[in-house]
Amino acid sequence: MSLVNYATREITCKIVYYGPGRSGKTTNLHYIYGQVPGDRKGQMVSLATQTDRTLFFDFLPIDLGTISGFTTRFQLYTVPGQVYYQTTRKLVLQGADGVVFVADSQARQLEENIESMQDLHANLAEQGVDARTMPLVIQYNKQDLPSEMVTSVVELDEALNFRGVPSFAADALHGPGVFETLRGISEQVLRRLSTGSQGR
């Protein structure tokens, strides 16, 4: 996938929400879906089990209209977090322009967060992508839970954010931090327009 197509004057950003199971990736998309005006969003495709676990992936296309002569679209994807959906995760990750890593702030989920982050890097490496060059932001979700249940942002940063990428505390269920995260990854991805690493 190309971020910017100069021939057709289109900018298409594929952003993948990655993270362990039940960390709130789909919740992020649901919140965004609820905020985007009807004429700007496409059908949100969500393949979930009866218990609302993502079975394959969620997909939310957003049309941002024509900006500086470029038809600009965002495509938001989530991956299934469960360990056994490895193949689907790789598939969805292909051609991503940016990744939002949604971490579950609950203290008992720290190990799953670390494993999922390692899984992300392994899958990027397998696809020949240098993780250091891939735009990435981290969202620490569920920070609204009682403090005794959650790992602090500093601790999470120490455990997960070894690259020092932008990180955001969030409560995806209610909205705080969701758009800030999306704005953060968008800035990173769009910055590549001028570096041209994705240009065609």
Added chain:
Amino acid sequence: MVGAGNRLATAAARAVAESPGAVYNPLFIYGGSGLGKTHLLTATAHLLATTDPDAEIVALTLDEFSEQFQAAVSAGEPQAFTGRLAQTDLLLIDDIQFLTGRREMQAELLRHLTRMQEQGRQIVCASDRSPADIADVDERLIQQLAGGLVVDISAPEYEARVAVLRGACTERGVVVPAGALESIARKSVLSVRELLSALNEWIARQTLGGDRTPTGRTPMRGTASVARVTRATPLGITPVSLTPSSVTPAASTPVPGNAPAAPRSGEFLSFLSDVASAVQLHVESWQVRLRETIAYWSAQGYRTGVLERALSLPTDPDVPALVSVYVEAVEHLRALEAAAVSVDRTLAGQSIFRDPEQLEAAEDLVERALAGEMPPGGPTPAFTRESFDEGASNQLAVHAGDAVIASPGTRYNPLFITGGSGLGKTHLVHAIGNAIADASDGRLLVSCVHAQVLVDELIAAIQQGTVERWRSRYRLADVLIVDDVQFLAGKERTQDEFFFVFNSLIEAGKQIILSSDRSVSEIPELAERLRSRFEGGLTAVILPPDRPLREKLVARFLAALGRPSTPELLDVVCDLPVQSVRELIGIVNRLAAAADARGCPLDAALARAELGFGASSSATMAPAAAAEAAGDRTFLDRERVIWDWPDVGARLIEEMR
């Protein structure tokens, strides 16, 4: 908002909307990005629609105009598109600067605009630059666009900026403290878009800081309360800064209840505004403009190396000037190619006409083509004398060739090489040509053509009335090699012309080398005067390769494929009654493919199995070898020889029947 920067443009647009087609036709509005050109176009359309509800108004960007026209053409209904425009009272075209380089679109637009103007239909165009500054556009179209009124829109002055900000706040229902908007308006901004972005930023900062307006209202409807700040929000979320090291931890407090928060519709708009600012910032960089140009010209088939190198420059080059020079070079190349093709159709599409960096070489090529000073092409470099193996079957031809290489034009002139198909005639004549060129350090001009090319070029020259140039080209050669001259059979005019070329070269002491798959006497419908001349030098025959030559060749072909050649393997392959070198190459390739498919080494056992030999190759090959020695060709025909005899039982049953 009307200010000093857009007053003239607004007045002109209003006049146009009030009496379309009567004044300022076309009206051309230009100005930097984000200054409200599109807004003004839309307002013009709106005003006309209000005053005259029956008016036909079409508002398109240039890309949309192009897409709709192409769609109409694809649907086979270009007239429908033309008809629709003919009914239009007001046509508004935005972003018309993207006409650059789109020749077909320019011609189409010129046609439509001319017709609309003749019919008194109003046209309004908007661009980020003046008509004269739009590069690579037909001069007639530029004149057409600039023929009405050209007005610019400049950045809004302070008062207009304050008015824009107040309007935006009113529209969004945002109340700001006194003096805040004036403070934002004092910032140095170049466009309305930047101004609104600054307002958004200010509102976001105020909101994130938890400040409330003096009236107690929420500063902006539904703005997110979490972002990159370093203190706790009312919700108890611990915000995080961009740099993890600067994070200040704060105790999280639970959210009361778990009900979903109320929708905050401003979030998306704020996000959209930020994305628009980011895209605008990056899209308008000089590198992006350069990439756009590269994408366009690459798609047209031109090399863009010079532009690509400019991308890696550390500082902003003068992109418009660079692109302008590039486009001029491309136009020059097009003109050169047209000139070259007018004298020689074979020059069409040559890569030299697609590379602006080879402009001088292209000019030189065309100059020589026009002067008839371009001899036909040289021999293929891949065929070298060193790679041509000598054996008893081709000894005469090789030695004659070596003599010609040693002193071209003096011995064996012409040298006529004949032999069956696939025996290496083409390789040898090209090799002789290359060796002569090398030996003379390029002083001797060696031309090498296939006889069919000779015929085709003459036909083209006759069509274009450039036969004299055709003759001149061939007479320029110091060594002329014509491969497969049997193709001259029955081509009377070519034979006539070639006769004169032949005589001219021989008289001038130039070397001629010919090849044919049959002897001169066997070429039908060949003029007697040519026949005698072809036989006037030396005719050297190449025969099918004998056993030692086959061994040499097979070993060479195996080595080229990176396969070892053992004596046993060479025995198996070279025992085959092969009639041509080409056939031998085919066999070696077949064996290599079989070895790959079976995953085993290419050895004698594989060769026997693949080539259908029995248990003992020597036993089965004996008749062939004997037949070859005896000159009995019957046994050399694989269709007539049974290589794999049935077993004894089957043969007995056959005998007893």
